[in-house]
Each structure stands twice: as structure tokens, then as C-alpha cells.
Amino acid sequence: EVQLVQSGPEVKKPGESLRISCQSSGYNYIKYWIAWVRQMPGKGLEWVGVIYPGDGDTRYGPAFQGQVTMSADKSRDTAFLQWSSLTASDTAMYYCARADGSGFSFQFDSWGQGTLVAVSS
Amino acid sequence: DIQMTQSPSAVSASVGDRVTITCRASQGISNYLVWFQQQPGKVPKRLVYAASSLQGGVPSRFSASRSGTEFTLTINSLQPEDVATYYCLQHDTFPWTFGQGTRVEI
Numbered sequence: 001e002v003q004l005v006q007s008g009p010e011v012k013k014p015g016e017s018l019r020i021s022c023q024s025s026g027y028n029y030i031k032y033w034i035a036w037v038r039q040m041p042g043k044g045l046e047w048v049g050v051i052y053p054g055d056g057d058t059r060y061g062p063a064f065q066g067q068v069t070m071s072a073d074k075s076r077d078t079a080f081l082q083w084s085s086l087t088a089s090d091t092a093m094y095y096c097a098r099a100d101g102s103g104f105s106f107q108f109d110s111w112g113q114g115t116l117v118a119v120s121s
Numbered sequence: 122d123i124q125m126t127q128s129p130s131a132v133s134a135s136v137g138d139r140v141t142i143t144c145r146a147s148q149g150i151s152n153y154l155v156w157f158q159q160q161p162g163k164v165p166k167r168l169v170y171a172a173s174s175l176q177g178g179v180p181s182r183f184s185a186s187r188s189g190t191e192f193t194l195t196i197n198s199l200q201p202e203d204v205a206t207y208y209c210l211q212h213d214t215f216p217w218t219f220g221q222g223t224r225v226e227i
Contacts, residue, residue: 035217037165044222045157045165045208059215062122095164099212104171107212108155111164 002026004112019082022096030054033099034079127220144209146190153213
């Protein structure tokens with residue numbers, strides 16, 4: 001069974017750094033992309049970006065380029081999303097999902113449970 | 122970047138009604154479109170991939186189609202459990218983009 005398990009909720013202060021994780025199981029980790037999706041409170045879904053764990057290739061959404069960093073650890077089948085300096089506008093639920101770079105069948109077919117990030121002074 | 126214009130933003134219908142949601146792409150995206158359902162407080166769930174292929178386990182009252190750059194999700198005979206927000210996503214070209222969402226109420 002394909003599973004993506006995300007790290008727990010975070011409460012941070014502005015200016016702090018943060019790294020959240022998404023651990024995959026049940027499939028060949030390096031064959032698929034991992035996508036990150038942001039959902040701000042009461043708002044819609046936004047595509048943060050994707051990473052291909054096989055070679056570390058990353059693509060970012062324009063609003064997120066330079067604001068976050070995606071990475072992946074092949075030895076732990078785990079993807080990460082990190083911030084070097086959080087702001088209140090980073091407060092949101094963040095989801096990871098399996099993605100299929102050029103295909104259809106496995107595109108966003110499995111999702112993590114979400115990680116709630118709250119940034120407040 | 123490819124823009125996905127989703128309409129309507131919200132719809133209120135009765136149990137048993139047919140509901141139609143549309144996403145229009147700003148340029149051709151072939152069949153690189155996914156539809157998601159997000160029930161209140163839940164994780165998004167894939168309903169349709171490749172523009173018109175229904176995810177296994179999704180009720181047959183859901184259907185989807187494509188006409189050029191216009192994509193349609195139809196719920197035939199709306200049920201109470203269909204109350205949710207529905208999103209489209211294009212994955213033809215980076216950056217991938219979501220539609221703004223359609224809230225379906227009863």
C-alpha cells in the first residue's frame with residue numbers, strides 16, 4: 001500500500017527556520033516525483049513545487065521560488081520542505097503528494113495527511 | 122504560465138441535481154488534467170486523471186470530459202457526501218497550476 005506520512009504540526013515565530021518532512025512507503029521511491037501543495041486558511045490549493053528524488057531535480061512555483069527549498073533523502077525515502085526565515089504569511093497546511101512527471105496514472109494519486117505550520121509572534 | 126480558470130466559484134444545488142464544473146486552460150494542455158475533491162477538513166482526493174479517467178472507487182455519478190482547452194466535471198444526482206470543494210490541476214507544463222476551486226453545497 002502506498003503511504004505518505006508527514007511530520008507533525010509546527011508552531012514557530014517569525015524569522016525562525018523550519019523543515020517539514022514527507023516519508024514515502026509502498027512503492028519505488030526514486031521513480032516518482034514528490035509534489036508539495038500549500039493551503040492557506042480558508043483558501044484554495046497552491047502548487048509549491050515538485051522534486052524528483054532520483055536525481056534531485058526540482059521545479060518551483062513562481063510564488064515559492066527563493067522562498068522555500070525542497071530536498072529529498074533517497075536513503076530514507078523522505079522528502080523535505082524547508083524555510084530559512086518564516087513569516088506570518090507562511091501559516092498554512094502543507095501537503096505532499098506522489099506525482100508522475102510525464103505520465104497520468106500515478107499523478108497525485110496518494111497524499112500525505114498534511115502538516116500544519118503556524119507562524120506567530 | 123498556464124492559467125486555469127475554474128467556474129463557477131460556488132454552486133448550491135439539491136440532492137439529485139446535476140452539477141457541472143468547468144476548467145478552462147489558457148493554452149493547450151492535452152489531457153494533462155486532474156480533478157480533486159476536498160471534503161471539509163479532509164485531505165484532497167483524486168477523482169479523475171488524464172482529463173476523463175475515473176479513479177478507482179469513485180462513484181459512477183462522477184464523470185469528466187474534455188473539449189479542446191475546456192474540461193468539465195459532472196456530478197449526476199448530487200448526494201450529501203458530495204459537499205466539497207473541487208479543484209482542477211494542469212500538469213502539462215511547469216509550473217503546474219490549480220484552478221481556484223468550486224465549492225459545492227446542498
